[in-house]
Amino acid sequence: MAIWEEKIECCPREELQQLQLERLQSSLNRAYKNVSFYRKIFDEKKIVPEDISTLEEFKHLPLTTKQDLQNNYPYGLFAVPLREVVRIHTTTETIDTPTVIGYTRNDLKNWGTQVARFLTAGGVTHDDVMQISFHYGLFTGAFGLHHGAECIGASVIPASSENLDRQIRIMQDYRTTVLVATPSFALVLADRLQKLGIDPKTLSLRKGLFGAEPWSEKTRREVEERLFIAVYDHYGVSELSGPGIAGECDAKSGLHLAEDFFLAEIIDPQTGAPLPPGQSGELVLTTLTREAFPLLRYRTGDITSLDFSPCTCGRTLARMQRVMERVDDVIIVQGIHVVPGQIEKVLKEIEGCEPHYQIVVSRENHRDTLEVHVAVSENIFFDEMKRQRSLLEQIRSVLMRHIGFRVEVKLVERKTLAENLQQSGKIIDKRVL
Amino acid sequence: MLRLLNINTFYGEIHVLKNISLHIAEGEIVSLIGANGAGKTTLLNTISGIINARTGQIMYNNKDIARKSPDRVVKMGISQVPEGRQIFNPLTVLDNLKLGSYIRYRRDGSRKIQRDIEEMFTLFPILQERQNQLAGTLSGGEQQMLAIGRALMSRPRILLLDEPSMGLAPLVVTEIFKTVARLREMSKTTIFLVEQNARAALKLSDRGYVMETGKIMFEGNARDLLENREVQRAYLGKEKKPIWE
Numbered sequence: 247m248a249i250w251e252e253k254i255e256c257c258p259r260e261e262l263q264q265l266q267l268e269r270l271q272s273s274l275n276r277a278y279k280n281v282s283f284y285r286k287i288f289d290e291k292k293i294v295p296e297d298i299s300t301l302e303e304f305k306h307l308p309l310t311t312k313q314d315l316q317n318n319y320p321y322g323l324f325a326v327p328l329r330e331v332v333r334i335h336t337t338t339e340t341i342d343t344p345t346v347i348g349y350t351r352n353d354l355k356n357w358g359t360q361v362a363r364f365l366t367a368g369g370v371t372h373d374d375v376m377q378i379s380f381h382y383g384l385f386t387g388a389f390g391l392h393h394g395a396e397c398i399g400a401s402v403i404p405a406s407s408e409n410l411d412r413q414i415r416i417m418q419d420y421r422t423t424v425l426v427a428t429p430s431f432a433l434v435l436a437d438r439l440q441k442l443g444i445d446p447k448t449l450s451l452r453k454g455l456f457g458a459e460p461w462s463e464k465t466r467r468e469v470e471e472r473l474f475i476a477v478y479d480h481y482g483v484s485e486l487s488g489p490g491i492a493g494e495c496d497a498k499s500g501l502h503l504a505e506d507f508f509l510a511e512i513i514d515p516q517t518g519a520p521l522p523p524g525q526s527g528e529l530v531l532t533t534l535t536r537e538a539f540p541l542l543r544y545r546t547g548d549i550t551s552l553d554f555s556p557c558t559c560g561r562t563l564a565r566m567q568r569v570m571e572r573v574d575d576v577i578i579v580q581g582i583h584v585v586p587g588q589i590e591k592v593l594k595e596i597e598g599c600e601p602h603y604q605i606v607v608s609r610e611n612h613r614d615t616l617e618v619h620v621a622v623s624e625n626i627f628f629d630e631m632k633r634q635r636s637l638l639e640q641i642r643s644v645l646m647r648h649i650g651f652r653v654e655v656k657l658v659e660r661k662t663l664a665e666n667l668q669q670s671g672k673i674i675d676k677r678v679l
Numbered sequence: 680m681l682r683l684l685n686i687n688t689f690y691g692e693i694h695v696l697k698n699i700s701l702h703i704a705e706g707e708i709v710s711l712i713g714a715n716g717a718g719k720t721t722l723l724n725t726i727s728g729i730i731n732a733r734t735g736q737i738m739y740n741n742k743d744i745a746r747k748s749p750d751r752v753v754k755m756g757i758s759q760v761p762e763g764r765q766i767f768n769p770l771t772v773l774d775n776l777k778l779g780s781y782i783r784y785r786r787d788g789s790r791k792i793q794r795d796i797e798e799m800f801t802l803f804p805i806l807q808e809r810q811n812q813l814a815g816t817l818s819g820g821e822q823q824m825l826a827i828g829r830a831l832m833s834r835p836r837i838l839l840l841d842e843p844s845m846g847l848a849p850l851v852v853t854e855i856f857k858t859v860a861r862l863r864e865m866s867k868t869t870i871f872l873v874e875q876n877a878r879a880a881l882k883l884s885d886r887g888y889v890m891e892t893g894k895i896m897f898e899g900n901a902r903d904l905l906e907n908r909e910v911q912r913a914y915l916g917k918e919k920k921p922i923w924e
Contacts, residue, residue, distance in 0.1 A: 264684070264700070264702050267684075267700050268701055268898045271698060271894075271895060272888075272894075272896055272897055272898050275891075276896055276897070279896070296697040296894050297698065298698070299684075299685040300685075326908070326909065329908075330908040330909070351906050352899070352903045352906055355906075535899070537907065537909075
């Protein structure tokens with residue numbers, strides 16, 4: 247199987263570590279010089295960036311958290327003036343202050359390389375026709391894949407969020423060979439094909455590269471069996487540029503990390519202490535080449551483990567296990583990070599309802615749905631239907647505006663909710679991944 | 680091939696090189712660019728053993744040469760073309776070249792060395808014309824060619840070039856850079872190029888490092904560095920107008 251950049255992807259560990267150290271040292275020097283947030287931290291802790299001489303020493307530097315990014319919204323952590331930024335994306339959380347991610351020309355180029363690597367690892371070539379069914383917008387996913395595919399020379403169809411039937415039509419008529427989407431989209435697609443009586447074997451589709459939400463081997467098998475395609479997983483974090491951080495090869499035993507662009511560590515999410523390879527913990531990433539938006543020891547919130555043994559595919563880049571859980575209570579629904587705390591904040595602003603709620607995530611017909619049970623004061627609950635309904639509508643529309651997709655809302659009595667909360671906690675995730 | 684790990688070099692109390700790590704792979708042309716006083720020449724002098732690093736390693740084919748004397752370093756296959764040429768003015772061109780082969784005279788014998796001198800003459804035809812002239816009477820560009828030729832006479836595997844374009848007319852500079860590119864094609868020599876003429880250096884290099892006050896600020900493909908706006912502004916003379924942020 248082809249390898250996009252054999253020189254790096256198969257390079258001996260020692261050489262890779264040399265490159266990582268060099269890039270880390272220059273990144274630290276740049277971050278210290280150009281980002282006041284990091285300069286302040288370093289000065290406070292009396293750390294001189296040029297004193298860091300090993301990757302081990304680096305692991306004692308403070309971590310960067312989501313909160314730090316929020317405090318510096320929007321451009322506070324940029325290391326270059328805005329005029330050098332050629333692209334801006336944001337994260338897709340449902341919070342007021344998303345993270346703004348800037349890219350210089352070189353950042354975009356590197357991003358394309360990262361994506362091209364995992365696309366190649368998944369067997370995509372310049373002969374492929376790739377249909378990208380991620381929503382194009384502020385979200386990093388679609389553009390990252392798009393750029394990487396163009397680097398390889400595949401024919402890209404930015405199908406974006408066209409409706410399902412049109413997507414199928416495109417797939418048939420344009421002879422799509424590779425589908426890029428969320429795994430749940432693939433299942434919805436399989437259902438629809440079945441309903442329309444279209445045999446997936448009549449399509450030209452041969453591969454699927456899925457990501458942007460947690461999914462399991464079971465889902466992989468299901469998609470593979472129903473659509474008759476080979477399915478690969480990839481991983482990205484928007485804050486650190488988006489897709490392209492890691493991706494599967496044919497061995498499908500972990501996702502190869504782009505270690506020359508990102509330094510990965512695993513820490514104990516409670517204590518922050520580094521964990522040895524193979525142990526499961528929170529993934530912490532440092533950008534090694536980013537010019538516009540460097541991040542040092544950024545806590546991704548994703549739980550995984552690292553495997554440094556060489557892979558059967560010949561790549562020596564470390565492999566991370568597929569991410570199935572998170573450290574915090576962020577729920578990933580339809581590729582969007584839903585932060586429960588934000589729902590609380592939104593509810594507080596609506597008159598007549600209380601900031602007590604329960605979130606129920608379930609999966610119907612392979613599509614994730616989010617239901618919010620909101621406690622309302624008793625007088626409203628027993629009040630006339632009209633007022634109740636208008637409140638319901640109001641909550642629904644405000645939540646939808648903040649979250650970005652349709653949310654079901656149920657009004658419940660305070661007492662009932664309290665009982666439910668006690669029984670099953672604030673979040674009920676009924677999905678079987 | 681050559682790997683520097685956390686090199687710290689001092690002039691007395693002055694900390695000149697601060698934890699410098701870099702590498703040069705076999706067959707590569709790597710350039711180091713940076714302003715005056717950034718520590719570029721110090722770095723070359725540290726590699727060739729003229730100054731000793733206080734801490735750090737210089738791994739050359741997996742051997743640490745950090746505290747080896749300059750003559751040992753030359754014998755191991757690293758030759759430096761010093762800043763400002765430093766040729767022996769009162770000697771002839773031919774003698775200058777012969778001196779370059781001093782360390783292998785006994786080992787290789789005069790016939791082999793004669794052959795190498797012929798090779799230098801093919802690489803730099805002007806030196807053949809001037810072979811009996813005193814080196815001090817050559818023009819700047821010719822002197823630079825002689826300095827490079829002299830360094831090559833030790834048959835190095837890595838050539839360290841310190842500011843080969845310094846003080847030369849633009850046309851001659853182009854000529855020198857062309858020669859450097861040709862060098863790699865002809866003799867497969869690995870080249871570490873230190874330059875203030877950043878654009879020309881990066882254009883012919885595979886990779887580059889940008890140095891600022893003794894620290895490495897950028898590592899990357901030469902083409903990426905040429906694209907980097909900060910590098911452009913500081914070292915490539917673009918956007919010369921003052922910028923008000």
